[in-house]
Amino acid sequence: MDSQRLFRFPLLRFPNTQSAKSAAIYVAGALYAIGFWSMVDASIFSKTVNASVVHVTFVDWIPFICSTLGTLIVNMIDKKQLLSADSFGSGSIRWQARLVLFIGCTLLAVGMSGSALLVILKYVVKGYTSMPTLGMALENIYATGSITLSCIILWVVQNVEEDYNYSLAL
């Protein structure tokens, strides 16, 4: 593992113990919870204390749904299929894994950019830039951002675990 580094300094040396991995997974779940409840908060806010004419509708949930689907798809791929070198006739399954990973990453990116698009088109362009109204839009950005961060943490943790299993098997 150490002989195949790209950079000279080992900048990204993650802690490799089981409890550190569990802690990272808890943090990922916590980040997803923050994203989810931020969206729910925006919806409840729109129903209760919202004094403006803008309301959270199904359109506001689409970036959140895209990010969630992307997280699901990216983290359901078996990482061994992606990283394995050429085995017997595993070329097609590796190609499928890469395609599915591409779809998942695209969904994540669509979620992130969709929330920014929504904020610009629904709030900023129409002039609703005062704070309690714009808060609903900002919560949308927080939601997709924290879900994407949660997905990144999960991905890194699962990739670290490959090395862990390897060293354990030795």
Added chain:
Amino acid sequence: MSTMFKLNPLSKLIFLSILIAIGFLNIILSCALFDNWLPLIDVGIFLIAPLPNALAQSLSSAYEADFLSDSNPEAAVKEFLEYLTGFLVISGLIFPVVLFHNHLISHWSLVLSISGGFIIYLSIVLFIVGFKEEADDYDF
């Protein structure tokens, strides 16, 4: 941490029952003082929050035999259950904040429901840790 639980089992039991009673007292106060029973949902979230990790514990003890095998689907299930634990605990902490932000509960109700829910969760986790057979590290 392990020295803390070298207590008499009876005193442990009494301590935990007092703790869980304080938790429920806080939650019921947060609802009843303001005649607004929305924070009671928080009890439900914190009651199901220890369940995924309990499942993961039993799973890992059942599959201990083939831990070193190549394909271990139970590791993926265990990771998912840990993810779910993080989600549920933070949900229980955030839910009263969401209610408070939308002016559905007052700020004393917020404080009481968060502290009460967390005490209930803590006492359940301490019960699981304190009455485990073998001394193993069980975080959260």
